[in-house]
Amino acid sequence: MPSYRYLSKEQVDHFLEKGYIVVKDAFTKEKAAEWAKDLWVRLGLDPDDKTTWDRERIHMPVHNREKVSTFSPKAMNAMIDLLGEDRIDLEACTWGDSFIVNLGTPNHNGTRIDPQDLDNWHVDGDFFVHYFDSPEQALLVVPIFSDIESGGGGTMIAPDGIGRIAKYLWDHPEGLLPTGLSFTPSTSGYTNVKDDPDYLSFLAEIKHCSQFVELTGSVGDVVLCHPLMLHSATKNLLRVPRVIINPPVALKEPFCYARKNAEDYSLVERKTLKALGVDSAAFSPTTERRRIVPKRVLTQMKALEEEKQRLAEAGLL
Secondary structure, eight states: OOOOSSSOHHHHHHHHHHSEEEETTOSOHHHHHHHHTTHHHHHTOOTTOGGGOOOSEEEOOOOOEEEHHHHOHHHHHHHHHHHOTTTBOGGGOEEEOOOEEEOOOTTSOSOOOOGGGOSOOBOSOTTBOBOTTOSSOOBEEEEBOSOBOTTBOOOEEEGGGHHHHHHHHHTOTTOEEEOSSEEEETTOOOSSGGGSTTOEEHHHHGGGOOOOEEOOBOTTOEEEEOTTOEEEOOOBSSOOOEEEOOOOBOBSSOOOSOOSSGGGOOHHHHHHHHHHTOSOOOOOOSSOOOBOOOTHHHHHHHHHHHHHHHHHHTTOO
16 A cells, blocks of 8 residues: 555545545634735725625635645645655645635525535536546635534535546546536537537436535635545525635646556545446546636636725725
């Protein structure tokens, strides 16, 4: 068995079984407060007046970035054990203050929604064509910037969906386009992608899952999930602002699922193969890998200018 420098045996076993781990106290509360000190000015909302909270969930643009190795050495070390230090694109391994804020809504009746009925299930990576071995989104990373209790808008994950998504990607070497809460074959010729027999709706796929975990935690915790983890936003019933970021981590080269020496598989690769029920899986894409410019880029460019104006008006720029 491979040896790991930073993760405990319990963490390794948990990742291989469930596809995620929680790194407690991965960065300091002081660091979190420093980054989030202007959050409410940027939002243009009053933290003490819920009547100003006019949006339920807000994806904020980025103003500042820092290398993970200095912001959270503990999280960086965990990622090294999950992916392999020599395989991570360390130059691109940064976090930014692009907060995802869940404020809830006064219109919700306070009833918890069954996880299968949540309306936001997806796999991350709206900026590239997906393949079984894609390197662009090597982990789903959730650093926590506010204490999150159950019912407080924490992300819901579905560990038993990893194998289903992996199998779908394996079956489609032509690559899959991220089409909202769905995947569509990159070679699809259908005007309406939903007419394609190989169209995959994540909202339909989640009906086949039965394992659900609500991500709760404290400021400074970091959740590291398998990149094919289905996950969804939830309703913030408590209306205590929930603040996270969701930065990607990339590899220099695609994952390799047919290594000559099984000891060389990363933990993520081991989990993928385990979820598929195979020992190896030699994969070759049949179309050219490419990046996509998602629609959210224009939205966030506009939001960035609005936030800069608010910061300037407050004398913070």
